[in-house]
Amino acid sequence: MLKPFFNRIALIAGSTVILGLISGCSAFRGPLYPDIIYNNRQPLISVTYEYGEIELILPIKYDAAVPDNILFKVFTQGDTLHPVISILQEAPKEFLAYLPQGVLDIQNSTNLIKIFPQDKNFDPVSVRFKGIHFGRILLPPKTIRMGQLIVSGNTFLNKNDSTLANVDISLQSYDNIIHETQSNGSGYFQLAIPGEYRYAKHLRIVAGENLIFKPYTKKLDFSQVRKLKMDIGLGPSDEMKEPLYMTNKNNVHFREGPDIGSETLFLLEEGEIISVTRVTPGEYHGFIEVDLDDEKSVQLEGWIERVDLRLVNLHNVYKRTAEYYFIKE
Amino acid sequence: MNLMKYYYKRIAASLLLTASLIGQVKLAVNTIPTRVDVHLDGINLGSSPIRNERVTPGVHKFEIKKKGYAPLTYDLLVNPAQAVQLDFFLNPVYKVRFKTEEKGLIFELNGEHRWDVQLVRLELEAGNHFLRVFKIGEIIDEQTIRVDEPKKFNYYLKKPLSEE
Numbered sequence: 308m309l310k311p312f313f314n315r316i317a318l319i320a321g322s323t324v325i326l327g328l329i330s331g332c333s334a335f336r337g338p339l340y341p342d343i344i345y346n347n348r349q350p351l352i353s354v355t356y357e358y359g360e361i362e363l364i365l366p367i368k369y370d371a372a373v374p375d376n377i378l379f380k381v382f383t384q385g386d387t388l389h390p391v392i393s394i395l396q397e398a399p400k401e402f403l404a405y406l407p408q409g410v411l412d413i414q415n416s417t418n419l420i421k422i423f424p425q426d427k428n429f430d431p432v433s434v435r436f437k438g439i440h441f442g443r444i445l446l447p448p449k450t451i452r453m454g455q456l457i458v459s460g461n462t463f464l465n466k467n468d469s470t471l472a473n474v475d476i477s478l479q480s481y482d483n484i485i486h487e488t489q490s491n492g493s494g495y496f497q498l499a500i501p502g503e504y505r506y507a508k509h510l511r512i513v514a515g516e517n518l519i520f521k522p523y524t525k526k527l528d529f530s531q532v533r534k535l536k537m538d539i540g541l542g543p544s545d546e547m548k549e550p551l552y553m554t555n556k557n558n559v560h561f562r563e564g565p566d567i568g569s570e571t572l573f574l575l576e577e578g579e580i581i582s583v584t585r586v587t588p589g590e591y592h593g594f595i596e597v598d599l600d601d602e603k604s605v606q607l608e609g610w611i612e613r614v615d616l617r618l619v620n621l622h623n624v625y626k627r628t629a630e631y632y633f634i635k636e
Numbered sequence: 637m638n639l640m641k642y643y644y645k646r647i648a649a650s651l652l653l654t655a656s657l658i659g660q661v662k663l664a665v666n667t668i669p670t671r672v673d674v675h676l677d678g679i680n681l682g683s684s685p686i687r688n689e690r691v692t693p694g695v696h697k698f699e700i701k702k703k704g705y706a707p708l709t710y711d712l713l714v715n716p717a718q719a720v721q722l723d724f725f726l727n728p729v730y731k732v733r734f735k736t737e738e739k740g741l742i743f744e745l746n747g748e749h750r751w752d753v754q755l756v757r758l759e760l761e762a763g764n765h766f767l768r769v770f771k772i773g774e775i776i777d778e779q780t781i782r783v784d785e786p787k788k789f790n791y792y793l794k795k796p797l798s799e800e
Contacts, residue, residue, distance in 0.1 A: 336733070337755030343706075343729055344749050348763040350708045351725035357662075359718035409716050441718055 358408040359441025365402040365420055365434060366448040371503040373398050374424035374451070383410050383438070385417035395425070398451075411438020422451065428502055428533075430454035453502025458512060458527060458535040462490040465540040466547075466621055470494035473625075474541065475517040478527070481509050505529045515541045518624050519553065521578035542624060543580040544604060547596055552616040554579045559615040561607075565590045572609050580619065581611060589613055660690040662719035667700060667726060675699040684724075691720070700724055706761045730783050732758045736791040742770040743791075769793075 363381070377398050380390040383406075391410050394402075402420070411418050420434040434449050462474040476496050477487035485504065490496040504510055506529075514523040520542045527535060543551060559575040565587055575595065585592035591613055594606040665674050665686035674681045677697055681689055684700075693716040700708040705726040714720055734743070735755045744750045745758075745765050760783045769777035769791070777794050790798045 337735070337757050338753060339757045340749065340751060340759070342749060343759040343761070344745055344765065345706050345761045346746060346763045346765050348706075348727055348761065350706075350710065350727065352708075352710055353721075353723035353725075354712065355721040355723075356715060356717040357719040357721070408718060440716060 361406040361408060361411060361439065361441055362443045363402075363404045363406055363420075363446075364444065365446045367398070367400060367402060367422075368448050368450040369398065370450050370452040371501075372428065372453050374426035374429050376425040377402075377451070378423040378425060379404070380421045380423070381406065382419040382421065383417070384412045387419065387421075390421075398424075408441040413438045413440060420446075422449065424451060428453045428505065453505065454533055455499040456502060456504055456529045456533050456535075457497060457499045458537055459495070459497035460537040460539060461494040462496065462514060462539050462541060463494060464621070464624070465542050465544045467545065468540075471518075471541055471624070473517075474515055474539075476512065476514045476539075477516075479511055479513055480504065480507050485510075502533070505533070512537065512539075514539045517626055518542070519578060519619070519626055520580065520624065521576055542621070543582070543596060546604075546606060547580060547582040547594065548584075550583050551619040551621070552581045552583050552591065552593070553577075553619050554581070554611070554615055555617045556615065559611060561595060561609040561611055563609060565592070565610045569610065572607065575611075581616060582606075583616075584608075586613075591616055660692055661714055661717050663689040663691045664719070664721040665689075665698070666721070666723045668724070669702070669705070669726065672700050672702045672705075672724075672726065693717075698722065698724075700726065702726060704729055728762050729759050730762060730786045732760050732783060732786065733788040734758055734791065735788065738791065738793050740771055741776075741791075741793075744768040744770065767797075 367377075375398065376395060378393065378395045379402050381392045381404055382390050391406060392404055394404060402422075414437075416435045416437045418436050418438050420436070421431060422433070423431045429451060432449065432451065434446060436444065436446055438444070458478065462471040462476070463469060464471050470493060472490060472492045472494055474490045474494075474496070475487065476490060476498065478485045478498050478500055485500050486498050488496055488498055498512075510527045510529070512523075512525050512527055516522045518541055523539050523541055525537070529535065554575045554577050557577050559577075559579070560571045561573040561575050562569040562571050564570075573595070579595060581591065581593040581595055583591045583593040589612060590610045592608070592610050594608050596604045597607055598604045663686065665681070665684055667674070667684040670684055672684045674684050674686055675698070676689075676691065678699075691714055693714050695711060695713050698708075698710045698712060705728055708724055708726060710722075710724070712722070733755065734757075736743075737754065739754070742750060742752045745760075745767055747766065747768075762783055765781050765783060767777075767779045767781050768775055779797060781789065781797055787799050792798070
């Protein structure tokens with residue numbers, strides 16, 4: 308009967324003793340400050356980056372000739388003044404460069420490889436490309452060619468130095484036309500042909516095939532320079548006095564005298580201009596102009612049968628146009 | 637037909653995943669101690685060490701908390717790189733007993749924590765703490781105390797703290 312009562316008493320007494328011990332120890336150890344006290348010390352942190360590499364590969368092809376050395380410069384982010392890398396090497400089949408991550412523009416094609424062949428026969432070329440974060444960029448092959456050969460100038464009428472527009476002009480090797488064009492409304496023309504013709508021995512310019520005159524022909528020599536400036540005068544010079552006639556066929560005899568059997572000085576081609584000074588029932592006496600090598604010309608006199616000539620109207624010198632006509636006697 | 641759709645979906649998902657990974661930086665996080673929850677911009681990345689996570693270049697906030705250590709918050713400008721590895725060394729909090737026989741003193745730690753009892757138990761972050769002692773409203777002593785292990789400090793007026 309009394310056992311539960313004593314048990315409860317014992318429990319209460321035990322609890323009281325334990326609580327007493329705890330509070331006693333706590334009092335002995337002191338109260339706990341409620342907050343953790345920090346000193347805001349800078350944390351020790353190590354940050355390590357691993358940057359990737361960009362492997363840039365540009366295959367190089369050569370057309371006809373190979374320069375000894377090539378200087379490659381890589382520009383990035385639209386900066387064309389300060390290359391991130393410059394490499395001079397023997398003409399390679401492949402340009403290879405390793406760039407650090409982050410140097411390339413990955414949004415737009417503002418990155419640039421400039422290729423400078425170390426040879427005056429070649430012109431610098433550029434390759435634009437878009438970057439990547441890191442990894443491999445394989446660009447399309449770039450062909451290195453010898454620099455173009457350029458001839459430019461103006462076409463004009465020898466008689467009065469007036470501009471001659473729309474004159475057919477061609478560059479020919481032997482009789483093969485390499486390139487042809489027409490002078491523009493101001494008489495200006497420019498022709499460019501591949502550099503491989505630099506040392507061609509039979510390169511010539513032919514101008515005025517669409518004119519009534521004999522075409523102008525001159526041999527070109529690019530061995531010393533790659534650009535030639537050449538103003539081309541067409542037709543008779545001012546020294547040739549009117550009336551002017553021109554041969555109407557090839558192989559026209561230009562003879563020393565009007566007599567039958569007189570010596571033939573030249574065989575004239577169609578379109579040759581004759582300044583006529585005397586007329587006989589069957590022949591004209593006059594002068595032709597012969598160009599010399601030093602761009603001077605001399606006049607030679609002789610006789611030509613009247614049927615081989617027609618009068619020239621210098622107000623229209625073009626063939627095959629509605630306005631074109633010969634004035635016949 | 638359903639099989640085709642399934643494959644198309646898988647290819648599309650792969651492409652999306654690839655696109656989302658382009659431009660990201662591989663992330664690894666180590667902590668001392670290990671097995672600490674790491675939060676990146678408020679998102680729990682899991683327990684350290686963290687491997688093969690991805691983060692975009694730019695500013696990010698790392699938060700690390702573990703009982704017994706000072707919480708750590710770190711803002712990092714992640715550069716465009718292939719990978720970034722962070723090692724965090726958490727600062728431990730030590731239990732310290734501070735005792736004095738002097739009476740009528742008020743103690744202040746780091747300019748904000750005050751007590752006036754002769755015996756107190758403190759939890760202090762490892763490192764230096766600045767102690768000021770006041771008596772009747774006037775500063776009578778200033779000291780820097782260094783905590784690098786659990787210890788007991790005995791304070792005697794205007795003498796360096798003794799350690800037990």
